[in-house]
Amino acid sequence: MNTVRMITVGLTLTLASIAAASPVAPLRAAETTPSAVKKFGGTALRMTPLRTDIGDELRMQIPLDAHRDVALQLQRIDVLAPGAVLDVATVLKDGTIASTPMDFPRVDCFQGHVEGEPDSHVFLAIGPSTANGWIERQSELHVISTHPDEGWTAIYDLKTIDPVDMNWKDFHCAVQEIAEHESHDAKSTRARGDLNCLAMLMAIETDWEFAGLFGGNLEAASEYIQTLVGAVSSIYDRDIGIKVNVSYTRLWADSNDPWSGGDSGAQLNQFQSNWESTMDQVSRHMAHFFSGRNLGGGVAYLGTLCTNYGYAVSGNMNGYFPTPLENNNGANWDPMVVAHETGHTCGSGHTHDSYNPPPDGCGNGDCNGANQGTVMSYCHLCGGGMSNMRMEFHPQVQSVIINYLETGISCELAGDGSEPFASSDLVNVLGPEPVDIPVLDNDYTNDCSAPIVSSWETVSLDGGTIELVDDDAAMGILRYTPPTGGIIGGGDFFRYDIEDANQQSASASVLVLEIAARAPDNPVATEPGPTAAYYELDDPQSLPDFDGLEPYLVETITDVNYPSTNGNFAGSGRSEDFGVVFDGFIDVPASDQYTIYTDSDDGSKLYVGDELLIDNDGLHGMREIAGTIALQAGRHAVRVEFFERGGGAGCIVRIEGGGLDKQPVPALMWSHEIEVVGDVNNDGNVDVTDLLQVILDWGSCPPVNCPSDLDGNGQVNVEDLLVVLSGW
Incomplete structure (x- = not known):
């Protein structure tokens, strides 16, 4: 359905x-x-x-x-x-x-x-x-x-x-x-x-x-x-x-x-x-x-x-x-x-x-x-x-x-009785699912009445269908269903009309754009919660290049939901002059557009995969910045960088979309990737299929594309067999 x-x-x-x-x-x-x-x-x-x-x-x-x-x-x-x-x-x-x-x-x-x-x-x-x-x-x-x-x-x-x-x-x-x-x-x-x-x-x-x-x-x-x-x-x-x-x-x-x-x-x-x-x-x-x-x-x-x-x-x-x-x-x-x-x-x-x-x-x-x-x-x-x-x-x-x-004035501060104004709408759709569009939200009348939807095209330019939700012209929600086979060329179009209480009318168009959703990373094997890597910093003013630094502590946490505190932040053991990199995956329940937020004191950035989605960097109190991204259902790699110079320290990651109300990303949605020792075929399990693959590849092994060579010595032999058995 x-x-x-x-x-x-x-x-x-x-x-x-x-x-x-x-x-x-x-x-x-x-x-x-x-x-x-x-x-x-x-x-x-x-x-x-x-x-x-x-x-x-x-x-x-x-x-x-x-x-x-x-x-x-x-x-x-x-x-x-x-x-x-x-x-x-x-x-x-x-x-x-x-x-x-x-x-x-x-x-x-x-x-x-x-x-x-x-x-x-x-x-x-x-x-x-x-x-x-x-x-x-x-x-x-x-x-x-x-x-x-x-x-x-x-x-x-x-x-x-x-x-x-x-x-x-x-x-x-x-x-x-x-x-x-x-x-x-x-x-x-x-x-x-x-x-x-x-x-x-x-x-x-x-x-x-x-x-x-x-x-x-x-x-x-x-x-x-x-x-x-x-x-x-x-x-x-x-x-x-x-x-x-x-x-x-x-x-x-x-x-x-x-x-x-x-x-x-x-x-x-x-x-x-x-x-x-x-x-x-x-x-x-x-x-x-x-x-x-x-x-x-x-x-x-x-x-x-x-x-x-x-x-x-x-x-x-x-x-x-x-x-x-x-x-x-x-x-x-x-x-x-x-x-x-x-x-x-x-x-x-x-x-x-x-x-x-x-x-x-x-x-x-x-x-x-x-x-x-x-x-x-x-x-x-x-x-x-x-x-x-x-x-x-x-x-x-x-x-x-x-x-x-x-x-004493020469103008109307309310409706002057002129024709209503209908403003065009731009809507993004993701896949074949219908979308409800409240077209009246940016339309208005000039006689102080509430506008109604008086007519609309029931078939769009590309063959999509349009219907009035609940037959309620005053609510004015038009439901657009994309055509079978998808929107042609990435865009579709239809028109609608509105009326005021004096039956004056205006027309507007709806442009429907099909957006591509990011494919999930879906790692093979995970454990609950993201990881947190803590770094010692010297009077930071903005986020450093963490790739060139060594963390003094790495731990697994339940989620990234840390309200501002003047005490030690999370498991860092520090209250100032530190940085944290949170790494993991967020498992989104449905293909949809999601709004993700970082609320931090001091600065933060959030990446989905390699894409910088949120830049909330700099010295400031708790401040929330959002970014919107279309995601397919599944696990997506998320990296949050955060630093604190002094005073209160806090970092919260929130999400909205896919049927989720705005909320801190729940612990159940967080995970991090783990290595499964002995998993030759990379299916997340060590079982008879891995054993059979080792036997099949027995002997000399090319330097690349030889997953059965678990110890990397160029030979598939008893040592690799023992690795599989130890991870069974």
Whole structure:
């Protein structure tokens, strides 16, 4: 019976599990707490994968500290707009910019409230290697953050931290200096579109210094952008009634980017000029520049959404939600900065000088009631620093922004009633098995309705068959079965149509590519578990050439599943300055595409056969990097190289695919090859067939292709016979 594979982005949490009595717990208190976390009274957390779909509602249990948990009511939100694009760019020698598309990493963003406390506010983002968020309730503001260098995740109450320990940067916003660029071309008619699906499309520009916050890891940088915009969206959705979605992101592959503004104002002007002349094709309502440079703060053009001045700059980015560490110079609340500058684009000035009566006087030196500071205020300048700030807009600010969006802009923030958009799909298949394709995942309508599949070709170009799964046009899953005899020339093709609620239609195509799967190595004789060879290293900065080194210890282990520890790693007897090579085979259960991960502190690489699949090298905390490969069922040679310089040490190999949920590779799937003494015919057994082969080859033996010459002396004689008998 053929199995059916479902091609999806991410994994699924069923409604039955959402309704379960016990809440899910993707973040739990860690077994050990790093000394840095102990210093500020935080609680270390450990992450486990969480499988949800956009819109899923769930209960989640989170520890606030070592003694208290809290139950959260959350919904997963979508940060990416349909058809969102991620480009990696560099400036060529001739001055032109070359861009390469990159897939967005999966980040699960949630918003909601504490169970039983509807006035509380919760945001949480869990990505491949980080967790960031906050739980705001009454007099507490618990911050969740993953440290970018050391790799630990912790939660702490910001309200209990001495502001001196945080060294908050005196964030400066220069909006007043550029107010002459207020928009004057907006229509005075209601232009919000259908109020049930408002979304502000934000395009994101960055500089190389932003990528540098993540050690140049562009996947981690993209993960944080989704986290950051998700956090801002949760504030705008709750207070303004509009979501913020990323329509485009550009990251830079190296330091050769075009950005040279010395402060936020100069960078804003350069940003606006560059994008107006070169990036008009990017769909957006505004564009926001995320910078890792010290630009002195942020800046935005006031009231310019959907105009040619709809630009903002947020400088001095951290790359993580702040933690009160020693020497943490300049710990801006990144989401507060982005929400603040976006607020200017959406028509609001500062609370101390743009309102009558002013919601607060913090920006004028009047710190009375500063602990009730809001997004558009300057109350972080008062005693208490950023702990004064609430992650919300003041009601007066809410009214101004809502009125601006309703009457002061010239564009639709929701559906404009135009035709829907259907985006083509690219699908990889492996062998003759059917594949389920959720074709609607990257299609959208412009009337705020959900698209449906209205028609499709039932026979593909090469003679494959297509059917609608469960006759459910709203779910929109088309099942493709390859033609008998396989796809011709490696590729097949079919078309489908979608409709919106007004029966407007659009068409798209599905390109099906047949990929070749790696054949298994299937060694003759194995024993359970991989081998681990340990090497002494001297202050390593990256992985060495292990082939030129001698291990001081080799042992057989059960699996490669070692969470970060400050003690001795595995059987190495060492906690720093060492390397390990794990060698063995992973037995995959079915022919399929597999995603394999290394999660390590410090660096690691993973090879399947001779192919480098994962490069997770360098000095860093626990960081997970993935690679995807098509494998036939059976045992495949896997080599994992790992090193540790100092601090925490950990290395975990995970797998997903072939019917396996993402998990550490189980011990039952690991093995290593062994030599079977006396196995002449190399079938893994020593029996009568080997004995007969020795007798058949008795006498002189050629120097090659003579497996019966077990002792290698050029003769098949009684010594070889005794070897067979000893291994019987």
